[in-house]
Amino acid sequence: MNPITSERSIHLPPGAAPVACVDLGGTKVAVTIADEHGVRGRLTEPTATVGTNDALAFQIIRLIGQSCAAAGVSVADIAAVGVASCGPFTMRNGLIELSGPNICGGLAGKERGLPNDWTTALLEAPLRQVFGNVRVENDGIAALEAERRWGALQGMDHCAYVTWSTGIGWGLCVDGRVLRGKNGNAGHAGHTFVCDNTDALCGCGNVGDVEGLIAGNAIARRFAHAGYADAAALFSAAYANDVQAQALIDGLCEVMGRAIYNLVVTLDLQRISLGGSVYWHHRDLLLPKVSAYLRNKLPALTNGVDLVSAGLGECVGDYAALALVMPA
Numbered sequence: 001m002n003p004i005t006s007e008r009s010i011h012l013p014p015g016a017a018p019v020a021c022v023d024l025g026g027t028k029v030a031v032t033i034a035d036e037h038g039v040r041g042r043l044t045e046p047t048a049t050v051g052t053n054d055a056l057a058f059q060i061i062r063l064i065g066q067s068c069a070a071a072g073v074s075v076a077d078i079a080a081v082g083v084a085s086c087g088p089f090t091m092r093n094g095l096i097e098l099s100g101p102n103i104c105g106g107l108a109g110k111e112r113g114l115p116n117d118w119t120t121a122l123l124e125a126p127l128r129q130v131f132g133n134v135r136v137e138n139d140g141i142a143a144l145e146a147e148r149r150w151g152a153l154q155g156m157d158h159c160a161y162v163t164w165s166t167g168i169g170w171g172l173c174v175d176g177r178v179l180r181g182k183n184g185n186a187g188h189a190g191h192t193f194v195c196d197n198t199d200a201l202c203g204c205g206n207v208g209d210v211e212g213l214i215a216g217n218a219i220a221r222r223f224a225h226a227g228y229a230d231a232a233a234l235f236s237a238a239y240a241n242d243v244q245a246q247a248l249i250d251g252l253c254e255v256m257g258r259a260i261y262n263l264v265v266t267l268d269l270q271r272i273s274l275g276g277s278v279y280w281h282h283r284d285l286l287l288p289k290v291s292a293y294l295r296n297k298l299p300a301l302t303n304g305v306d307l308v309s310a311g312l313g314e315c316v317g318d319y320a321a322l323a324l325v326m327p328a
């Protein structure tokens with residue numbers, strides 16, 4: 001059965017049982033219910049970070065119940081729960097727990113300011129006690145699956161999705177197989193190093209990695225002293241022919257271009273789709289600049305490689321969790 005897609009409205013095939021979709025980020029969690037009538041019952045809350053380390057899982061279970069009520073669906077009829085989550089993950093007894101630096105206060109200690117001392121947040125185990133069919137994936141992997149299913153990566157066996165947003169995340173697919181790795185963390189290429197610049201501390205603790213240099217929140221940290229309070233201010237100045245802002249954006253594109261080049265030649269990719277708020281709002285400016293870093297380098301590996309904007313546009317995140325549990 002193929003899903004029916006129209007005007008970015010994706011719904012399950014007629015007669016398919018409803019599924020719950022959870023988009024879990026460091027600052028908020030969003031839950032929707034999808035069935036043959038479409039995606040409904042959307043609820044969002046700030047991500048739970050107070051109490052015991054099962055608080056987040058129980059927040060998700062409660063939100064699924066509330067989303068079902070809003071959508072007019074019985075919780076007992078939910079056939080599967082898909083969770084597209086920020087990472088990284090750790091495994092305990094084969095089940096995924098979350099070790100997110102913006103959620104677990106026990107990782108960096110009290111100075112980090114989080115209201116808990118968790119080293120992990122339970123995720124998969126409590127969900128499995130309530131729901132029979134649960135699939136948790138890194139949000140980059142989930143977004144890749146959505147782009148392969150409905151977006152710009154349809155029909156691609158060697159491809160990647162890159163989000164350029166608050167953070168930098170990847171989903172990778174080679175030979176038609178989505179790459180997961182030992183703990184489901186494949187695609188954390190935002191934490192690779194591509195240059196010697198050391199003026200940027202990443203939330204992961206690295207100094208000068210890709211995410212530390214070019215993520216949305218990095219732009220504010222690095223360039224506020226130069227008069228650009230955030231990404232919006234930097235890009236506005238560039239559009240107004242501010243030469244300094246244009247040079248800074250060229251520098252951002254160099255970092256992203258190098259990161260993309262490295263993965264293209266490592267994995268022999270054929271197409272990469274890009275999304276995320278920083279990219280999406282400035283894609284007309286950014287896409288040609290980033291693409292230039294692939295041109296004329298090792299042509300045997302880069303000729304014909306496509307960099308494209310996400311086919312699902314700003315809605316990639318909304319459909320990422322759904323892609324994890326969509327009936328085949």
Ligand SMILES: [Zn+2]
Binds near residue numbers: 203206212
């Ligand atoms: Zn990092």
